[in-house]
Amino acid sequence: MAGTLTGTISVIVKEVLAIYGTPESCSDDRFHRVLNFVLEQMQRMPWLPRLAIKILTLCFTVSSFLHNGFAFLAGGSAADAYRKRIQAWSCSSLRPCRDLVKFYAAMVVLSLYSDSNALDREGL
Amino acid sequence: MAGENIRCQVLVIGSGPGGSITASALAARGMDVLLLEEGQNLRNDSCAPFSSEEIAQKYRSGGLNPALGNPNIPFVEGCCVGGGSEINSGLYHRTPAEVLANWRERYQVRDLQEKDLEPQFEFCEKVLHVQLNPGRVPAAADKLKAGADRLGWKSREVPRWYEYSGPISRERKAQAKRQTMSQTFVPAFLEAGGRLLSGIRAQKLAWENGRWNTIGVRGSESVQINAEAVFVCAGAVQTPALLRRSGIRKNIGNSLAMHPTVKVTALFDDEINTLEPEVPAHQVTEFSPRICMGCSISSSAYLALAMTDYPELQQALRAHWKQMAIYYAMIQGPATGMVRNVPFSTAPLVRYSLNPENMRSLSEALRNLCRAMFAAGATTLYPSLSGFAPLRNEGDLDRLPVALSAANTNLMTIHLFSSCPMGEDLNLCAVDSFGKVHGAEKLYVNDASILCTAPGVNPQGTIMGIARRNAMHFADHAS
Numbered sequence: 086m087a088g089t090l091t092g093t094i095s096v097i098v099k100e101v102l103a104i105y106g107t108p109e110s111c112s113d114d115r116f117h118r119v120l121n122f123v124l125e126q127m128q129r130m131p132w133l134p135r136l137a138i139k140i141l142t143l144c145f146t147v148s149s150f151l152h153n154g155f156a157f158l159a160g161g162s163a164a165d166a167y168r169k170r171i172q173a174w175s176c177s178s179l180r181p182c183r184d185l186v187k188f189y190a191a192m193v194v195l196s197l198y199s200d201s202n203a204l205d206r207e208g209l
Numbered sequence: 210m211a212g213e214n215i216r217c218q219v220l221v222i223g224s225g226p227g228g229s230i231t232a233s234a235l236a237a238r239g240m241d242v243l244l245l246e247e248g249q250n251l252r253n254d255s256c257a258p259f260s261s262e263e264i265a266q267k268y269r270s271g272g273l274n275p276a277l278g279n280p281n282i283p284f285v286e287g288c289c290v291g292g293g294s295e296i297n298s299g300l301y302h303r304t305p306a307e308v309l310a311n312w313r314e315r316y317q318v319r320d321l322q323e324k325d326l327e328p329q330f331e332f333c334e335k336v337l338h339v340q341l342n343p344g345r346v347p348a349a350a351d352k353l354k355a356g357a358d359r360l361g362w363k364s365r366e367v368p369r370w371y372e373y374s375g376p377i378s379r380e381r382k383a384q385a386k387r388q389t390m391s392q393t394f395v396p397a398f399l400e401a402g403g404r405l406l407s408g409i410r411a412q413k414l415a416w417e418n419g420r421w422n423t424i425g426v427r428g429s430e431s432v433q434i435n436a437e438a439v440f441v442c443a444g445a446v447q448t449p450a451l452l453r454r455s456g457i458r459k460n461i462g463n464s465l466a467m468h469p470t471v472k473v474t475a476l477f478d479d480e481i482n483t484l485e486p487e488v489p490a491h492q493v494t495e496f497s498p499r500i501c502m503g504c505s506i507s508s509s510a511y512l513a514l515a516m517t518d519y520p521e522l523q524q525a526l527r528a529h530w531k532q533m534a535i536y537y538a539m540i541q542g543p544a545t546g547m548v549r550n551v552p553f554s555t556a557p558l559v560r561y562s563l564n565p566e567n568m569r570s571l572s573e574a575l576r577n578l579c580r581a582m583f584a585a586g587a588t589t590l591y592p593s594l595s596g597f598a599p600l601r602n603e604g605d606l607d608r609l610p611v612a613l614s615a616a617n618t619n620l621m622t623i624h625l626f627s628s629c630p631m632g633e634d635l636n637l638c639a640v641d642s643f644g645k646v647h648g649a650e651k652l653y654v655n656d657a658s659i660l661c662t663a664p665g666v667n668p669q670g671t672i673m674g675i676a677r678r679n680a681m682h683f684a685d686h687a688s
Binding site for chain 2: 107129130132176183
C-alpha cells in the first residue's frame with residue numbers, strides 16, 4: 086500500500102512539475118528534490134489532514150485505474166493517463182478532488198521556486 | 210524514559226511575542242523564570258526568509274494547518290524560539306481605540322484605556338526599533354498608495370520592527386534587520402537570569418499541593434516542571450489545546466477568531482518586482498478596521514504559489530514576473546472557531562465557519578482591492594478564486610459575485626486570536642482582565658488567545674502591549 090501511495094505521489098509530482106515548471110525543471114535531480122520536499126512536508130502535516138491527503142491520493146489512483154484499466158500501469162501511457170486525470174480533478178465539481186491537485190501544486194511550486202531568484206534564473 | 214524534574218517560580222510556556230515579553234518582564238523584576246519552547250532555538254540566519262527551508266524549520270507542521278469549515282482556511286503558526294515573530298512580516302499597529310472600547314464594553318475588560326497601554330506600546334516600540342522604512346519604498350507599495358490616492362481613499366505606510374543600517378536615503382533600499390523575539394526580548398530575558406528550554410512540548414498541567422506541575426516531552430524523554438505560577442503563551446491554537454488537555458475548559462477554545470484573507474496578483478505595464486523578499490508596508494485604511502488591504506511579499510515562491518489557480522498562465526508568469534505583485538484584503542472575521550483535541554494526535558482540530566454575511570464582506574474587500582489595483586494602473590488581475598477568468602478592466606468587476614462562494618474561494622490567514630478571551634463577563638471570558646484563568650489559581654494566559662475579537666489590524670503590537678501590561682500587573686501583585 087505504501088509503495089502504491091509513494092508511486093502515485095511520485096507520478097503526480099512529475100506531472101504537476103511538467104505543468105508548473107519548464108522542461109529544464111523536470112530534470113531527474115530537480116524532480117527528486119521536489120519529490121523529497123513533498124514527502125517531507127506530508128510527514129510534517131498533522132495526522133488528520135495527512136490521512137485525508139493519503140486517502141484522496143489512493144482514490145486518485147483507483148479513479149485513474151478505472152478510467153484507463155491496465156493500460157494505465159504500462160510504461161509511457163501511464164503518464165498521459167495521469168496527466169488527464171490531474172486535469173480532470175483540477176476542475177472537478179467536487180472540492181476535495183480540486184483540493185488534492187491544489188495541494189500537490191502548492192508543494193511542487195514552493196519547492197521549485199524556493200530560491201528567491203528562481204523566476205529570474207534561466208530554465209525556470 | 211528518563212525523567213527530569215525542574216523547579217522554578219514562574220513557568221512561561223511558549224516563546225512567541227506574548228511569552229517572550231512576559232518572561233523578559235518577569236525576569237527583569239527578579240523572578241526565577243523558565244521559558245519553555247516546543248520548537249528549536251535557531252540562528253536568525255539559519256535559512257533564507259520566506260523560503261521553503263524556513264517553512265520546514267520554523268513553521269508548525271510545515272505550514273500545513275487547515276481550519277476546517279466551508280471553505281477550509283489554511284493557517285500558519287511559528288514553531289521555534291521567537292514563535293510567530295520569526296516568520297511574520299513585522300508590520301506594527303497599536304490597537305485601534307474603537308477596538309479597545311468594544312472590548313471594555315462587551316467583555317467588561319478593566320483598565321484597558323489607550324492611556325493604560327501607552328507605556329507598554331512605547332516600551333516595545335523602543336526595544337524593537339519600530340519605525341517607518343527610511344530607505345526606498347518597494348514599487349509594489351507605491352502602486353497601492355497611488356491607487357488609493359486616485360480613489361480618494363486613506364492609506365498609510367505601516368511601521369515595522371526593523372533596525373536599519375548603512376547609507377540611508379529614499380533613493381536606495383536600506384539594509385534592514387528584523388527585530389524578532391529571538392533577537393530582542395529573548396536575549397534580554399537570558400541576560401536578566403532567565404532560563405530557556407527549547408525542544409520541549411508541554412503536554413499537560415496539573416495543580417498539585419499549591420503548585421503547577423507541567424508534564425513535558427522532549428523526544429522520548431519526559432520532563433516535569435514544578436512552578437508556583439504558569440503563563441500559557443503558546444498561541445491561539447496551542448494554548449486552548451493545552452488548557453483543555455489539562456481539564457480546564459470553561460470558555461476555552463470556543464471563540465477562535467481570525468482575519469480571513471483573499472489575495473490578488475496584479476500585472477502592471479511597468480516593472481515593480483525585484484524578487485527580493487522585502488515587505489511592501491503600505492496599507493489602505495479607508496475601511497479599517499472592518500477591511501484592511503495591503504501588499505504581500507512577492508518572492509518567486511509566493512508569486513508562483515499565488516498563480517497556482519491559473520496553471521495555464523505559468524509561461525506568462527515566467528515572462529512577466531517583474532511586472533507582477535501580490536496584494537491582499539482581509540476582514541475582521543467572527544469569533545466562530547473552535548479548538549479541540551483529537552485522541553492520539555498532538556495536533557488539535559480547528560474548525561472555523563464563515564456565514565453568508567462574512568462571504569459578502571470578503572467579496573466587498575476583494576472588489577475594493579481590485580478597484581485600487583485598476584486605479585493604480587494594473588492591466589490584469591488574478592484573484593485567488595479557482596476557475597475564475599482574470600479581470601482585465603473595472604467593468605469586469607461585475608463578474609465578481611456579491612458574496613464569494615465557498616466552493617471556489619481560496620482564503621488563508623496568518624492572524625489567529627480570541628480562543629480564550631479576557632474580561633470580567635464570566636459568560637464570555639476565559640480569563641480575567643489581566644490574563645488570569647477564571648476559576649484557577651496562579652494560572653495565566655498571555656498571548657493572542659486573550660484578544661477579545663479580531664482587531665482588524667496586524668495583531669502583534671496588540672499582543673505585545675497587552676502581554677507586557679499583564680506581566681507588570683502580575684509582578685506588581687505577586688507578593
